[in-house]
Amino acid sequence: MSQRNRLATGGRIDRTRPLRFTFNGVSFQGYAGDTLASALIANGVDVLNRSFKYARPRGVVTAGADEPNAIVQLGATEAGQVPNVRATQQALYDGLVAKSTNGWPNVDRDLMGVIGSLGGKFMPPGFYYKTFMSPASAWPKYEQYIRKAAGLGRSPRETDPDIYDHMHHHCDVMVVGAGPSGLAAALAAARSGARVILCDEQEEMGGSLLDSRELIDGKPAAEWAAAVVAELSALPDVLLLPRTTANGYHDHNFVTLHERRTEHLADLAPLANGRRQSRARMHKVRAGRVVLATGTHERPLVYARNDVPGNLVAGAVSTYIRRYGVVPGQRLVLSTSNDHAYRAALDWHDAGREVVAIVDARDKPDGDLVAAARSRNIRIITGSAVIEAQGKKRVTAAVVAAIDIAGFRVKGSTQELACDTIASSGGYSPVVHLAAHTGRRPVWRDDLLGFVSGGVPGQIPAGGVNGRWSLRDAIADGFECGVRAAAETGLTAGTFTLPTVAPVREGKPVALYQVPHTKAAMRAPKQFVDQQNDVTAAGIELATREGFEAIEHVKRYTGLGFGTDQGKLGNINGMAIAARVTQQSIPDVGTTVFRPNYTPITFGAIAGRHCNEFFDPRRYTALHGWHVERGAAFEVVGQWMRPWYFPRGNESMHDAVQRESRAVREGVGILDASTLGKIEIQGKDAREFLNRLYTNAWTKLEPGKCRYGLMCKDDGMVMDDGVTACLAENHFHMTTTTGGAAGVLDWMEMWHQTEWPELEVYFNSTTDHWAAMTVTGPNARKLLTELVDIDMSAEAFGYMDWREAKVAGVPARIFRISFTGELSYEINVQANYAMHVWKALFEKGAKYDLTPYGTETMHVLRAEKGFIIIGQETDGSVTPEDLGMQWCVGYKKPYSWIGRRALTRPDTKRSDRKQLVGLKPLDPQVVLQEGAQIVLDKEIKVPMPMVGHVTSSYFSPNLGHGFALALVKGGSQRIGQTVYLPMADGKIHAAEVVSPVFYDSEGARHHV
Amino acid sequence: MLHIYCPHCDEYREEEEFRPKGEAHIARPADPENTSDEDWGNYLFFRKNPRGLHHEQWFHSAGCRKFFNVTRDTVSYEILETYKPGQQPTVTAESRQAQASAQASNQGAAK
Amino acid sequence: MSEIATFNAHPTVAVRAESPLAFSRVTVATLASAQGAGVCIRERALLGHLILRGKADDAGFRAGVESALGVSLPLKMGPVSRDDGRGVSVQWMSPDEWLIVVPAGEDLATEQRLRAALSGHYAVMQVSGAQTLLELSGPNALEVLKKSAGYDFHPRNFPVGKGISTTLAKSTAVIRRTGDTQWELIIRRSFADYLFRWLLDASEEYGVFVAR
């Protein structure tokens, strides 16, 4: 197909670089510099989509981010699929493949179209809510069908092979938008020495300058833009980001930008210099000042059947002609409420096509552009508007009538003007989205007939968004705002001469939003307010009549401004309709809050590099390489990768854990315990600090000794535990749980810094400094004796002692503490030497069958001993007494330590609190489910009183049966009773309440 | 994303370096055992949730690892000051109100 | 009874020490030499690292530290005190905390010199096993940092010589600027593999050389 709407000359496209592309399976040609939309228009493609709800054929309406209809699914490959791409923003590249987003089975013969046209009047707003509400269980089915029919775009079914990233920036002045005011602001700020970032969502910087009819310093406006961009790009502290949308404005001038880095080049990101590059980048900018130069969106008029392809906003017509060298039709009717839109007719006429008429709602238009139209002998019909478009898949005529705006009625008879294009303009809405993202409401200005920024600290609106609409004013305002922004960040402005722009006299616009029809809105053909969401004027009327009067309610009821649209075209028109029907002013109706993101942003860009292996940091111990080589199965604990178990051959997890557990009880095992939190404490008040922090007493702990301690919060609930060793009189080595390490250190810092700054003590994390290996089992001493240079005898090195020694030549602190119940030594060496020591242990350990074990075996062994794990046996509602650990609470300590007061209250002393017990299933093969609820009565009646739950449960090879720890109400009084655990599958397990210590209750095994 | 001035580092830092630690100026009763249940309950459980100025405790966890206080407007998210533990805020809801009424009366006088 | 237990972590016999990156795999395309590389990464492994705590407003403390280390004690966020000839640096970390980096194996001797020179309320703690130092350099090193951290690395805010600690990717790091395009990162052992490979991944597009 030829580019029948392409002009022979003009525009900013490169006719020497033709590009092939495919739309809905048909191959077309466009040029470098085209957008997908301009190329489709050049090729005479009218219908790009079917509408969301009514499945009506739709074509291009605008030339930018405000496009409601030309939204496509992009991607030549499955992996490269991108939904919700606006054809008006997508640069054309060779080989581009796009499809309509909506339309099933296809846009031209749309099954839903039949339903939509039949059912149109039966699908009022709230249709989906009303029709598909019941039965609720069927909603997923309805939704599936509606989604398929409506087509909201789809994500790729294959993994995206592209990479994405983030980049942080700081600058004095961030300028959003590189149109006349944005360029001027950036230039003024940069010349003042500011660090400037200038972003613009389009392929080329310049905004409206790129299709302006006006001259700057006597030259085409686009040339001035190019000169400014050239000057800016030469400055070291200026960052220019084209193809970059400022999508979110957050607190304290934090702006998120979405840069599309390769989407103008190919489906998937091509290599650059032979290396992978990111397809999109999210920039996170912290700016001193943000100059908002986002310009305006032109408002279309709301008239009947204004969604038939061939209805465009007036400014888009000029953009297509002047920037892309395409005319979107042959015969134009322009319907306008203002002078500025006359540009469309002038450009159309100058391109050699017929302007059938300009229909101006005002009685006596008289600005410079009006005069220019008159001088071209273009017919101007005043006091009138297009009230209806005719045609199905393309406009065939415009129905024009004189209108009484104040009375909202058509005056006299109508006339039909044959045409294929209707351009309309109801005025200009400042693009205030970024001024509203932090919650500040925009403010209505009657003189502009639009909302402007409500004023955000640190944000300076410039040019169009500030209501300075003429080119001359926009540039002047841009310079002023750029200087102001630089000055407010502490810089001194340079001096500038403003470029000369001839003034253009524009007449006063008239407030016109919805155009009256000969029939009432409810009975007239559909007048679309929001084409993307298929919201009509009648729908808004109905919503207000049903009581949804606040615009936020109307929005939710009708879908106005929903989703990717964010109200760019339709919001003000919708509010104007609600205001008219409810007889309020527009600001009284309220305004909707705009939310990030301004335009859709790919999830890849949000994730950036934080995906796959970098989704969450993985922390490793110094022995990780060995574990990997040994084929360990890993478990993520916090962010740590810990060996879970070490399977031999094809061994199952169960078998491996049973074997490892037996090895520790019968021979000797070894655990990489390096992940335990370690905190070094120095200072003369270290002991006092421990006394206040822990529930038990530390005053008498001598150097060379270790002690187990419990920490509570001030509500008396256990928060962490661990062994702390006295290294010297003023020097302690604390251990915490693996997951609690950072929190405990922060906790200690908080108490020290904010409550007890007088205590002379310092803490520091030494978790990573030390590698810790637990050698445990009856043969532990024998093995270590072969490697250490100290006396390991029970007399010289007792239980809960620590000793300094060399292990395999490496200086170590060895703590004789036990979490398994066996004879245990925890060897701590500086982490860089850990691998040497670990390997030496295995060398000497071969004859003892030294068995590496993982966290699962560690859990089984400690549970056999009734040792708690914080977060498993505790959940923030468990006291030391609940755990049967009153031996670890020192009520006699002089200082009222953290948690003490709470632990003396009646509620924490209740005898019917949930207390830690053991459970022995009556069937020895049963392993109870962790989390299972416990009841006292076998005869189950719902609801039944639940008295507790299982906290830990395993099968013990050493006991030969399943066993569990549980928290049970009044549990310590229930020893010997039978309780029941009803399961989801209907089975009921019976278990005997027993002591939580299942193994070696006298502690004989570790006291050897 | 707040931009927070750490009074210990003497620099603005990004919010992600900090952890919020709740309401500031919650002092533990000096003698817990002889504190009334009501006072202890207020210390342990009850926190303000004002609309407007609030004094918060923050922790510069990725920086100097020091605690400090922030006076922040919970509506606009504006941070009016940051100050070290043990210091008192210079901007409070009362001072701001006083300032506002002083301004109002000044404007009245100007007319 | 001694008040503090000092500890010589280093073996007197020959023992292979392993850096935190001992098992890290390079999974991105790297260059064979620094020629043409946008980014170079080199680990300075196994250095001595210590944390010093004390009262900056105590003149005796300041003088003691300076006599023990031979460099000035920085009193606020800003330039790291360094003696590159001796491989000694002292960085302000907080109003009462400093990071001292010394050559490999000199941590205990440094601690002992400090303890000999200081009295009263202070602390010295060895953390040599807890962290490692990476040098990040090259024309694109700045971009890699900007991809990884929210701090402002512009020379106006981060001149050569300055050191800070901040977030790096989803972990933290000490970052020091040692030249226009040269940086030192001190990262925690357990996060070292994550951060090292993160930096490589972020550097790949510029051409990255890993110096050994």
Ligand SMILES: [Zn+2]
């Ligand atoms: Zn700080």
